[in-house]
Amino acid sequence: MSNQDEPIVFVVDDDYRMREALSGFIEAIGFRVATYGSSSQFLEAERPDSPACLILDLELPDINGLELQQELADRDAPPIIFVTGHGDIPSSVRAMKAGAVEFLPKPFDERELQNAIEKAIAIDRLARQKREELGHLKTRYRLLTAREQEVLPFVVGGLLNKETAAHLGTSEITIRVHRGQIMRKMDARSLAELVRMSDTLGIKPRGQAGS
Amino acid sequence: MNTSDEQLRAIIDTIPALVWSARPDGSAEFFNSRWLEYAGLSYDEARDWGWTKVVHPDDLDKLVDDYRSMLTLDSPGEVEARLRRFDGEFRWFLIRANPLRDESGVVSKWYGTNIDIEDRKRAQETARTSELSFRRIVETIPALVWCASPDGELTYVNQRILDYTGASLGDLAKAGWVSFLHPDDVQETVAMWADAVRSGHPHDVQYRLRKRDGTYRWFHVLGQAMVDLRGQVTQWYGLLIDIDDRKNIQEALHRTETRLTRATQVATVGELSASIAHEINQPLGAVVTNAYACLRWLSSEPANLAKAREAAERIVRDGKDTVEVVGRIRALFKRTQVQHETLDLNALVVEVVRLVGAESSRRRATIETELEQYLQAVRGDRVQIQQLILNLLMNGLDAMDAVTGHPRKIVIRTQQKDSTMALVEIEDSGIGLADCEKVFEPFFTTKEHGMGMGLTICRSIAEGHNGKLWATANRVFGATFHFTLPLQANELTGPHQ
Numbered sequence: 001m002s003n004q005d006e007p008i009v010f011v012v013d014d015d016y017r018m019r020e021a022l023s024g025f026i027e028a029i030g031f032r033v034a035t036y037g038s039s040s041q042f043l044e045a046e047r048p049d050s051p052a053c054l055i056l057d058l059e060l061p062d063i064n065g066l067e068l069q070q071e072l073a074d075r076d077a078p079p080i081i082f083v084t085g086h087g088d089i090p091s092s093v094r095a096m097k098a099g100a101v102e103f104l105p106k107p108f109d110e111r112e113l114q115n116a117i118e119k120a121i122a123i124d125r126l127a128r129q130k131r132e133e134l135g136h137l138k139t140r141y142r143l144l145t146a147r148e149q150e151v152l153p154f155v156v157g158g159l160l161n162k163e164t165a166a167h168l169g170t171s172e173i174t175i176r177v178h179r180g181q182i183m184r185k186m187d188a189r190s191l192a193e194l195v196r197m198s199d200t201l202g203i204k205p206r207g208q209a210g211s
Numbered sequence: 212m213n214t215s216d217e218q219l220r221a222i223i224d225t226i227p228a229l230v231w232s233a234r235p236d237g238s239a240e241f242f243n244s245r246w247l248e249y250a251g252l253s254y255d256e257a258r259d260w261g262w263t264k265v266v267h268p269d270d271l272d273k274l275v276d277d278y279r280s281m282l283t284l285d286s287p288g289e290v291e292a293r294l295r296r297f298d299g300e301f302r303w304f305l306i307r308a309n310p311l312r313d314e315s316g317v318v319s320k321w322y323g324t325n326i327d328i329e330d331r332k333r334a335q336e337t338a339r340t341s342e343l344s345f346r347r348i349v350e351t352i353p354a355l356v357w358c359a360s361p362d363g364e365l366t367y368v369n370q371r372i373l374d375y376t377g378a379s380l381g382d383l384a385k386a387g388w389v390s391f392l393h394p395d396d397v398q399e400t401v402a403m404w405a406d407a408v409r410s411g412h413p414h415d416v417q418y419r420l421r422k423r424d425g426t427y428r429w430f431h432v433l434g435q436a437m438v439d440l441r442g443q444v445t446q447w448y449g450l451l452i453d454i455d456d457r458k459n460i461q462e463a464l465h466r467t468e469t470r471l472t473r474a475t476q477v478a479t480v481g482e483l484s485a486s487i488a489h490e491i492n493q494p495l496g497a498v499v500t501n502a503y504a505c506l507r508w509l510s511s512e513p514a515n516l517a518k519a520r521e522a523a524e525r526i527v528r529d530g531k532d533t534v535e536v537v538g539r540i541r542a543l544f545k546r547t548q549v550q551h552e553t554l555d556l557n558a559l560v561v562e563v564v565r566l567v568g569a570e571s572s573r574r575r576a577t578i579e580t581e582l583e584q585y586l587q588a589v590r591g592d593r594v595q596i597q598q599l600i601l602n603l604l605m606n607g608l609d610a611m612d613a614v615t616g617h618p619r620k621i622v623i624r625t626q627q628k629d630s631t632m633a634l635v636e637i638e639d640s641g642i643g644l645a646d647c648e649k650v651f652e653p654f655f656t657t658k659e660h661g662m663g664m665g666l667t668i669c670r671s672i673a674e675g676h677n678g679k680l681w682a683t684a685n686r687v688f689g690a691t692f693h694f695t696l697p698l699q700a701n702e703l704t705g706p707h708q
Binding site for chain 2: 015018020021059061106110
């Protein structure tokens with residue numbers, strides 16, 4: 001496994017005892033670990049681009065756990081496992097609604113902690129895979145000419161070449177050529193696959209009844 | 212009459228006494244003119260035994276008896292009797308008689324003088340009555356009265372003291388009274404009495420005195436020195452006042468107050484439970500997590516002993532931390548006798564702020580400290596003063612719960628107010644106070660679940676330490692609570708960041 005793929009667990013806790021203990025445990029269950037004493041340290045740090053999860057203390061001195069969760073929401077940040085010294089139900093509900101993987105009261109059960117870490121990393125792997133896939137798709141999409149990008153919505157909309165040609169005021173044969181180019185450039189083996197790719201890219205199909 | 216006779220007569224009539232002479236059988240043959248003028252009798256009326264009619268009937272028998280025995284024994288003598296004046300008033304006289312003997316030693320004549328002792332007699336009488344009535348007062352007033360000599364030895368106690376103790380004056384006199392004190396009170400009482408005797412200052416002490424049935428009652432004892440013109444103590448006078456019932460009520464009150472304080476403590480524990488749980492769970496969580504790590508390292512193939520050992524060492528360290536945290540929290544809430552000791556006020560503030568820390572961040576509030584760097588130590592009860600700081604901080608947090616639109620912030624500062632007092636201020640940015648005095652009244656509360664005793668107890672703690680607690684409104688937001696505590700003279704506590 002390359003270093004890039006080796007998962008890492010980030011820990012943000014203001015208590016050095018907790019950081020050391022978590023660090024030791026995470027290492028013992030076979031993950032890399034990096035610890036931070038505050039939210040701002042975590043935000044400022046340069047973090048490796050690997051599958052990861054974040055173990056986040058709810059009570060932190062500067063930016064607290066819930067605030068950091070909000071801060072990270074739009075940033076492709078790793079999944080969050082919340083830990084807390086007092087089982088505070090309203091906070092846990094908020095955290096879980098905002099997409100936390102797990103909410104663990106201290107002291108934690110080792111199985112629960114390990115499961116949560118593994119689950120969070122699996123989620124992150126999947127998310128990273130999706131992000132990667134989307135990246136590839138975007139690259140391929142950018143290879144299409146302007147005309148081809150214009151044709152694509154009609155193709156995935158299920159229109160025949162003749163119908164598309166009528167919509168765009170061109171010949172059926174031209175559309176057939178475009179369609180071939182689109183399939184080749186997008187690396188799609190079937191129309192179904194092209195439809196799925198367009199969906200991922202957020203391209204709306206056209207030419208159906210009412211559109 | 213020749214000249215010397217006239218001179219003698221003039222002298223006899225002028226000297227300030229009633230003069231008379233009598234024959235050996237006692238019958239009178241001469242009275243000076245003062246005598247006759249006093250009695251308002253003529254010589255003929257008074258002569259022989261006529262004078263006896265001016266003697267008070269109650270005194271006549273004794274006078275005659277005494278006079279007869281003088282005559283019989285031929286020896287000089289004196290007797291006191293009341294003699295009627297011309298206007299009918301009886302006055303006391305000291306009547307003295309002396310025999311005149313001829314060459315052969317036979318009594319030929321008696322000479323006598325009557326001296327008016329009415330005023331002296333009356334003064335004596337008054338003194339005797341006042342002495343009697345004084346004694347009657349001393350014996351009847353519902354208090355225990357004592358006297359002591361200038362050197363502090365007990366010389367007199369009234370009957371009530373004898374009745375109370377069941378002892379005799381002999382048992383109590385000098386220093387005997389000490390053995391009737393409660394053993395716990397002996398040392399202080401004796402020392403204070405010695406002080407009073409040495410300085411002459413009023414004696415004021417409370418002690419338990421043993422009753423005849425062996426039980427003890429509390430007395431308030433007051434002693435005052437009587438001083439002569441030269442400033443020398445001539446006598447100590449003192450009172451013992453039975454204050455046992457009052458003392459019992461005071462103690463009952465004190466117990467109630469202690470229980471109330473305790474109840475508030477328990478209420479505070481409830482409010483702080485999240486904070487306390489956090490304080491304990493933090494190191495405990497580390498312990499448990501380290502233990503998992505340790506087991507994992509031991510059970511890996513091959514076992515990583517170095518890593519397991521590191522984890523085990525962290526377990527020991529954090530385990531000790533947990534014990535220390537629990538100890539600190541217990542110390543804050545345990546019920547102990549009030550114990551005054553030298554305290555570092557800054558350290559107490561830091562400790563309480565730390566405990567409240569998690570609670571304040573949960574409530575989205577911050578607590579800042581501004582501590583006087585070189586603050587003299589104060590004297591007080593550790594638990595009570597921590598309780599006082601804790602209550603005021605919790606009160607500040609409560610006052611800020613409803614606040615939006617500006618930061619929820621408490622600043623707690625310590626200051627040396629002057630050469631005798633330290634000042635602590637707790638400034639919040641809460642909803643403020645409508646009435647800075649009313650908040651200290653019992654059962655005054657603006658909180659839904661408050662008992663309204665918190666600030667009342669805070670004030671009683673401050674005043675119990677000879678300090679003060681008061682509140683002021685801030686210029687913009689919130690209120691500031693100030694309290695003072697007496698400094699322990701000449702002791703500095705170390706600098707604080």
